[in-house]
Amino acid sequence: MTRPVHLKWRFVGLVAAGGVLGALSRYGLGLVIPSPDRWPLPTLIINITGALALGALLEGLARRGPDAGRRRVLRLALGTGFLGAYTTYSTLALDTVHLMTSADLAGAVWYAGATVVGGAVATIAGIWFAARQHRRSLARGRPGDGTVKP
DSSP: OOOOOGOOOHHHHHHHHHHHHHHHHHHHHHHHHHHGGOOOOHHHHHHHHHHHHHHHHHHHHHHHHHSSSSHHHHHIIIEEEEEEHHHHHHHHHHHHHHHHTTOOOOHHHHHHHHHHHHHHHHHHHHHHHHHHHHHHHHHHHOTTOOOOOO
């Protein structure tokens, strides 16, 4: 009997390494993206781009075969690790509370709604993009590893 993935140190290390890089990327972007009137635009952009990337990554991996080998490593390192730390829903919650306590209830509602709806739309767009790329690869005769047929 094999141990579950979350109990294997190799995979835990992949998630941790990806998480460090994702958190550093989020922090760096948070420094360079402007916050107009202290409005949390960096967090909104980071969460939406992370949702887009996660949708594309997971769809692309799923279309290439089962969650094993290199696909599992990519999912854990990039999806769970990097993008899990890159996106920041705890900061979304904190920013929403700050907007509410600064008497900007409309801004708080708009920000939270834009993040949730924008994230959902971005995820769907990422899935669509990855599926489209996969279909193009199949049409050109390059089916990836050939384990999944359209």
